[in-house]
Amino acid sequence: MADLSFLDNELAQLNEQGLFNTIRTIGTAQGAWIKVDGRKVLNMCANNYLGFANHPALKKAAQAAIEEFGVGPAAVRSIAGTMSLHNELEEKLAAFKKVEASISFQSGFNANVATVPTLMAADDVIFSDELNHASIIDACRLSKAKTVRFSHCDANSLEERLKEHAGARRKLVITDGVFSMDGDIALLPELVEVAQKHNAMVMVDDAHGEGVMGNAGRGIVDHFGLHGQVDIEIGTLSKAFGVVGGFVSGKKKIVDFLRQRARPFLFSSAVTPADVAACIKAVDILNDTGELVEKLWNNSKYFQQKLRDLGFDLGVTVTPITPVMIGDPNKAKAFSRNLFENGIFGMAISFPTVPKGKDRIRVMNSATHSREDLDFALGVFEKVGRGMGLL
Ligand SMILES: *Cc1c(COP(=O)(O)O)cnc(C)c1O
Secondary structure, X not given: OOOOHHHHHHHHHHHHOXXXXXXXXXXXXXXXXXXXXXEEEEEOOOOOOOOHHHOHHHHHHHHHHHHHHXXXXXXXXXXXXXXXXXXXXXXXXXXXXXXXXXXXXXXXXXXXXXXXXXXXXOOOEEEEEOOOOHHHHHHHHHHOOEEEXXXXXXXXXXXXXXXXOOOOOOEEEEEEOEOOOOOOEOOHHHHHHHHHHOOOEEEEEOOOOOOOOOHHHOOHHHHOOOOOOOOEXXXXXXXXXXXXXXXXXXXXXXXXXXXXXXXXXXXXXOOOHHHHHHHHXXXXXXXXXXXXXXXXXXXXXXXXXXXXXXOOOOOOOOOOEEEEEOOOHHHHHHHHHHHHHOOEEOOEEOOOOOOOXXXXXXXXXXXXXXXXXXXXXXXHHHHHHHHOOOO
16 A cells, blocks of 8 residues: 555645635535525525526426436447437537537536647647636646736736747637636637737637626627637536536537547547436527526626625626635635524635635625525625624
């Protein structure tokens, strides 16, 4: 047996620094009120923006798909054939996103890992926002391309980097659409303009924008009216779409090439028929009506305004993501514990997910919350904030 004592030290260190993450256990379906560690609490953590994770129509579609197609896809699509359902989802996503084509993957993480190394290699340069998601960072590493970071949301900084690497074979600018920890958004029109000037492709990871931003949740490209100008959009089906999976949308050429060469497509099985059928239903609902997206934004605006009125610092958010800044890992943990004791599930987020000293409670708004739910939450935030001397 190898000596594993180094892990005792690593774990002890995490504990000492207040960075050991204890994962709570959920005993019910997702929704506004859930049972966590045996206790009924108001859910303010989930990325279930629209309530699709436990939506009756999605559940029904998933059940019907199990009856018709069974529970598993039984192999990778490129070897053993693809189920018609997966193709249908991709066609519906492409139409919804107003792009030429879409391809689905097992997760948003995998969509990034599939895309970047397929398009970029050793002679190429990737220009990556310094706050990009971990899955983008890993995807860049896997590609072996040189990766240079530009200052967060800063088109001038991007342009400087592009000038420094003008001789690269291929150039790809990558940014999160919505930044998941701060809730700010990429200034896509400026980035696109600079990228086009320097003949660089643009890729936006819109995991927190799909189902949230734009007309009926068509995403950040739709929000800015940039259809046709962004080469690659990465989406997830696990957040607003409420299920699991990821997808890439864009020019048919790019999607065709991913279908030939993307390793997570070629070497890992697709998500199950039930997942896909539920996702198709989510797209159908959003195609019918933006009602849930509207409710999400109304809830967010109300909740954020009231928290700011109470004196909480919400940073720079312009989306339903609501960081309540605390600034110290142990205080953030204590705040989360106090919320829980008062009936609210809101988790503390610390390093390495956010920089040291930027510890926070990240509140996720949702269309599942009623006005009474939000008022209840506001009362608890006020009580805990005062109790801890933060207000
Ligand atoms: C959540 C997230 C992902 C990962 O999506 P999954 O479908 O959960 O794998 C990728 N990129 C960004 C920006 C995200 O926020």
